[in-house]
Amino acid sequence: MTTPLIELHHVDRTFKKDNQPIRVLQDVNLSVYPGEILCLVGESGCGKTTTGKIIAGLLAPSAGEVRYHGENVNQLRGERLATYRRDHQIVHQDPFASLNPAHTIGQILSYPIARHRLAANRAEVRRRVWELLTLVDLTPPGDIVNKYPHQLSGGQRQRVSIARALTVNPRLIIADEAVSMVDVSIRISLLKTLQRLRETLGVAIVFITHDLALAKYFAWEGRISVMYLGRVIEVGRTEAVVHNPAHPYTRALIAAIPEADPEITRSKARLTLRSEDIPSLTAIPPGCAFHPRCPFFVPGVCDVAPPPLDVPPNYEQQVACLPLLGGGALTPYAEQDATV
């Protein structure tokens, strides 16, 4: 396999809130390969944005290390550090907060080009701005370039955000819920633009979303990484994860995706969680954090130690679930109760 662009090794991240530490990320291991799509999926507050920011180098891990081309990013200095920063760009969720209201779109796009001398002269900068605007389907560029962000629609702003990320020729774009705040009608075309950019420019995309249906659509040719309470619980090819979900949490998510065909929806296996409440990050359950809600909970196994992430028999993706990794099938918790 090719060498990853960036790797997270046993990354922990703790925030302090009211003098109480909150463990937002625990032992996260992830790699992003050149040109691939990696989707981070999970409920709100599970640490997706935090992971994205650590990948982008905007946040430092509390423990563990981030490797860029095999080098620990803490050790990067000078030109290497600058390249690392520029190689990873982020596209934010809120189209109304991600562009500086004081500048025109033309200025927003020219600043990074001029700053990093990515164009030979003023004319080349302007040519590049034109090129970038067409690249993200903002045409004709002349209609956009002298406008201020408040004069554009949410979808157009997101496109400008993407164009701004592209100014420095990044190898990886982290799209943090980049389409969740735009109108549903333009969501698809925005996703298509992202997809096309990945194909033509070969830039990898880390796509963060809480919507597994969207992840399934967008990352069909890529990988999905499911997170739960600050841990990655399942990661693998999208097709494998969607068609053959392993972790009970993933199964529940997949079962909840509505299908266009009501027949399929009706025949789909229902999965009832034992509890709807997501535990707080300040009181993460011991062992597998999902066990209080898991319909396949095995007492004495699941609530003891956190499960490692590994490939169980009969699956191709990595899963953090001890009963599965032990080779057994999952049996519903209630039945066990009856046999006791």
Next chain:
Amino acid sequence: MIGFSTVATPVGILIGMLVGLIPLIVGIRLKKIPAGIGGFFGCALSGFACGFLGGIPMMILTTAVVVSYAYTVKDDPFLSRAALDEVDFTETRTQFLIRSFASFGRALRAASRAVLRNRAGFVGFVGVMFFLLMTTFGPLVIEYDGRAHYYDRLLPGSQTLFQGPSAEFPLGLDYQGRDILSHIVYGGQAVIATAVVAGILTTLIAVTLGAASALIGGIVDTVLTAITNFILTIPQFPLLVVIAAIVNLDDRLWLAVLLAVLDFPTLMRAIRAQVLSLRERDYVEAAFSLNMGLPHIIVREVLPNMVSYIVISTIFSIRAAMYAQVGLVFLGLVPLQEPDWGVMILVARQQGALFLREATSMLLSPILAIALFQLSLVLFTRSLEEIFNPRLREGL
């Protein structure tokens, strides 16, 4: 000494006319003659008012406006509808200069439209201009009546030289029979100049220290916050009174510095809080990720979003400085120097204006002048908001 030292000199008008030739020539060259002539007069007048300091900036401003009228958008290759390969982006240095000038001029025109659009702001603008023009050009029209009069102006049967308004003296006469109008016209210079310098100093100190405090953090932040807290816990005006009583404030510049030092903490805290909040914005994070460097982030990303707040705070600091200054004069803690609105209030009171009907004008005129000037300033801030906020400026 601060003040309107180069006020309305013949040399000034010469400078103004000379620099005014530039917008005029540009206007004729670009066939925008009315705009060019307007530019010429603008320069001549502001050169007249402020000499070199007025002529040169006015030249830049008016030329930009003239150019912006002439520069139509189709001159910009960026706005052509051709395909990318057919567009030629190369431009000469002059073309670039013209393009930049034109966009600057467009911004100026948008700003002036913003001033006109907001009613209250426009009234304030007119008021501020009125007082500024009165103090600069007034001395050309009205002679300063500084010598005491005795019997030549005493009305028959009157006990006092004070007089109410009359046709000859629109604002009446003061306790020495001097023309109050001339004192109002001449007496604004020192008050306004000192207040403006103090206000600008306040803002400079507050912005520099506030931004440093927020961006550097750590020990710098702790120390600066401690200092501001210390200054804020002392009652401001009494402290000012004590200092003024000890230090000899015969130089107005030192008075301005003193006012600024006592006034900056409140603003500094507000600036610090704003920078802290702006620093967390997504676009600032994006700039960090684009590795734009701290200077760019401060100057281009953070400051532009604070300009309107900073300018408006400057206006309010000017206002506060004016009050404090007049207060000190009224208490007699600053060496009295005529003509000065504050001194007028003090003297009017000392001379029994509270009990003499004829003396009402001497007391009320400076008070009204100060109050109206301040009101105009406050109203004008409404326009400033529109000028500096692109959202409001573009009228959308």
